Amino acid sequence: MIQRSIINSLRIWKINPDRKPLVLRGARQVGKTTSVKEFGREFDQFVYLNLERPEDRNLFHSERSFQDTLDGIYLVKRVIPRGTQLIFIDEIQYSDVAVQLLRYFFEDRPDIFIIAAGSMLETLINKKIHFPVGRVEYMKMYPLSFEEFLGAIGETRVLEWLKQEDVPEYVHTQAIALFNRYTLVGGMPEVVARYAQDQSVAPLGKIYQSLLLSYLDDVEKYANSERNVKVLRHVISRAFAYTGLRIQYAGFGESSYGSRDVSEALAVLEKAMLFHLSRPTVSPVMPLIPDYRKSMKLFGLDSGLINFQFGNQVEYLSSVPLSDILSGRMAEQITAQALVTGVLPPFTELNFWVREKSQAQAEVDFVLPYNEILIPIEVKSGKTGKLRSLHSFIDHCPHSIAVRVYAGSYQVHPDTTLKGKDYTLVNVPFYWIARIPSLLRMLEN
Numbered sequence: 535m536i537q538r539s540i541i542n543s544l545r546i547w548k549i550n551p552d553r554k555p556l557v558l559r560g561a562r563q564v565g566k567t568t569s570v571k572e573f574g575r576e577f578d579q580f581v582y583l584n585l586e587r588p589e590d591r592n593l594f595h596s597e598r599s600f601q602d603t604l605d606g607i608y609l610v611k612r613v614i615p616r617g618t619q620l621i622f623i624d625e626i627q628y629s630d631v632a633v634q635l636l637r638y639f640f641e642d643r644p645d646i647f648i649i650a651a652g653s654m655l656e657t658l659i660n661k662k663i664h665f666p667v668g669r670v671e672y673m674k675m676y677p678l679s680f681e682e683f684l685g686a687i688g689e690t691r692v693l694e695w696l697k698q699e700d701v702p703e704y705v706h707t708q709a710i711a712l713f714n715r716y717t718l719v720g721g722m723p724e725v726v727a728r729y730a731q732d733q734s735v736a737p738l739g740k741i742y743q744s745l746l747l748s749y750l751d752d753v754e755k756y757a758n759s760e761r762n763v764k765v766l767r768h769v770i771s772r773a774f775a776y777t778g779l780r781i782q783y784a785g786f787g788e789s790s791y792g793s794r795d796v797s798e799a800l801a802v803l804e805k806a807m808l809f810h811l812s813r814p815t816v817s818p819v820m821p822l823i824p825d826y827r828k829s830m831k832l833f834g835l836d837s838g839l840i841n842f843q844f845g846n847q848v849e850y851l852s853s854v855p856l857s858d859i860l861s862g863r864m865a866e867q868i869t870a871q872a873l874v875t876g877v878l879p880p881f882t883e884l885n886f887w888v889r890e891k892s893q894a895q896a897e898v899d900f901v902l903p904y905n906e907i908l909i910p911i912e913v914k915s916g917k918t919g920k921l922r923s924l925h926s927f928i929d930h931c932p933h934s935i936a937v938r939v940y941a942g943s944y945q946v947h948p949d950t951t952l953k954g955k956d957y958t959l960v961n962v963p964f965y966w967i968a969r970i971p972s973l974l975r976m977l978e979n
Contacts, residue, residue, distance in 0.1 A: 555648035560675035565723040578617025585628040594631040600638040627652040637666035677721030720838020742842035778863030812884035818931035833870040876968035896926035925951035
């Protein structure tokens with residue numbers, strides 16, 4: 535399953551005269567290798583190295599010069615250099631020598647296009663591997679977005695409608711139904727490809743199971759201690775149950791593990807992009823400063839994996855609203871995925887707002903930095919819902935704009951907080967989460 539958004543990003547990287555060797559980051563099985571191989575078709579020559587294979591890994595040796603290594607690659611891969619050339623070093627974490635040689639591609643052979651990829655889980659556990667600072671650039675890759683999901687399953691007419699400024703009610707109804715189906719299936723490429731084949735969720739269980747086992751197998755193979763293995767395996771197997779919830783490290787998942795064990799495991803898994811941690815902030819103004827003393831929220835890599843673990847398929851297929859599935863937490867989960875994938879700048883954390891006063895507690899699901907202000911985003915699973923926490927944020931912030939993500943249609947209307955402050959409420963349907971920045975820009979015109 536090819537992700538066109540990542541192909542477009544790679545094309546932008548290709549034409550940048552100041553480009554550096556690219557390190558493509560992403561959890562296992564999000565389609566990094568498939569997408570780069572497809573991108574390789576746009577070059578005169580494409581050289582693929584997989585450092586899981588000894589014959590490829592052995593090309594990189596600390597006693598060989600950079601030029602000797604490059605000559606060895608050409609010899610083994612039977613390449614006579616000509617025209618534009620892309621070298622893709624997959625699973626690069628298996629060789630610290632290969633990682634260090636990236637700087638020489640940048641310094642000595644900028645004419646060669648270099649992409650490296652690999653599981654960040656292994657890279658982070660192996661502390662000996664460090665990417666050369668200032669000589670490489672990074673790009674993140676995630677599961678398919680809703681728009682990519684629509685394209686994959688052939689819903690091109692709905693996709694085109696959603697690019698318009700106005701969506702008719704009958705299209706809105708269909709789009710919400712498709713979004714619920716996307717939330718059920720998720721965006722893992724192999725899963726979506728199989729679903730697109732016969733439009734059935736029945737065959738997907740084995741794929742989800744295989745994906746989860748592959749993450750657990752990674753831990754078994756690469757963790758640096760037996761205790762590390764046990765903690766990581768426990769966190770991976772239990773963390774999906776906490777999606778959308780604030781968590782405590784000590785005793786996480788009904789375990790006896792201490793705060794340090796769990797916090798270190800989640801830090802590794804977050805950087806491996808298997809989970810997203812949303813940090814709380816207590817201030818409604820910029821700069822956005824997380825309060826690390828307060829508990830964080832946990833979100834998973836993909837809604838489909840979470841639904842598989844909890845057996846929620848029947849609820850979705852019965853058209854049960856998101857508000858009734860895991861107490862609405864799936865609505866927050868899929869919103870978090872959309873924000874990370876298509877709204878937040880690269881390498882930006884998720885954040886939410888809390889006010890924890892004895893008689894005035896409030897929590898807004900997400901906050902989005904926008905034009906030097908913080909925009910509150912409240913997720914409501916249905917078409918209605920109270921907005922007390924959102925009102926509390928608006929009462930304490932210097933601006934008057936808020937966003938509600940919900941199952942209703944796009945609307946912008948004036949509203950008033952419980953304390954009497956007038957503000958503008960931007961009501962955004964789930965299928966338009968990625969358009970939140972552009973919708974906010976429209977208000978400025």
